[in-house]
Amino acid sequence: MSSSCDPKRAPVGDVGAALMMVDSRIKAVHAGKSATDPEQRESMDQFLASLGANGLDDLLDGACALICMFMTWLRKAHESEGKDVIEYVVPTLVATVRMMPRSCPPPRGRPNDGRAEATAFLLAEHVNRNADNPESATRMIMDALTSAGGEGSQPR
Incomplete structure (x- = not known):
């Protein structure tokens, strides 16, 4: 019997919008802009x-789907080198998320959305650094969406 918390039973949400937010944030950071920048x-x-x-809920679900996809990629990349993803990714990620309110404040009234976005952003940056390509995470998700039949389909 599968658990109600099984990723196969989780809603995918709006992965496209979540990816757009993460990609936009990555580009802004690389351009020297912070989330506290008034224009941003x-x-x-x-x-x-x-x-x-409903759109905010779909966005949060989409961010969670990105987190799952990035962690799957990172797990496979680390396992191929005989490393444990928990040891090499999670401690740094958790420590950084704890510091995020200064550089990436959560959206007003919905703090969990901010944490999910920050986590997806940090994981995307980690994927980009591991691949030595600033667009690797975005490309990986776009390829997965395309192979799954579009944004409305469950990523494989």
Whole structure:
């Protein structure tokens, strides 16, 4: 019997919107802009407001789907080198997320969304560094979406 927490039973959400947010944040950071930049904050607030309540839930589910996909890729990459992903990725990720309120404040009124976005962002950056390519994480997700039949399908 499968668990109700099994990833196969989890909603995929709006992976495309979550990927757009993560990719946008990565590009902004590389351009020297922070989440507290007034222009960045206004743009993000407008985007989030346009989603509505159901859209925000779908965005959160999409961010969680990205986290699952990035961790799967990182696990496979580390296992191929005889390393444990828990030992090499998770401690740094957790420590960094704890510091994120200063550099990546959560969206107003929905703190869990901010944590999921920050986690997806950090994992995407980790994937990019491991692949030595600043667009590797975005390309990996886009390839998975394409092979799965589009954004509405469960990534494989």
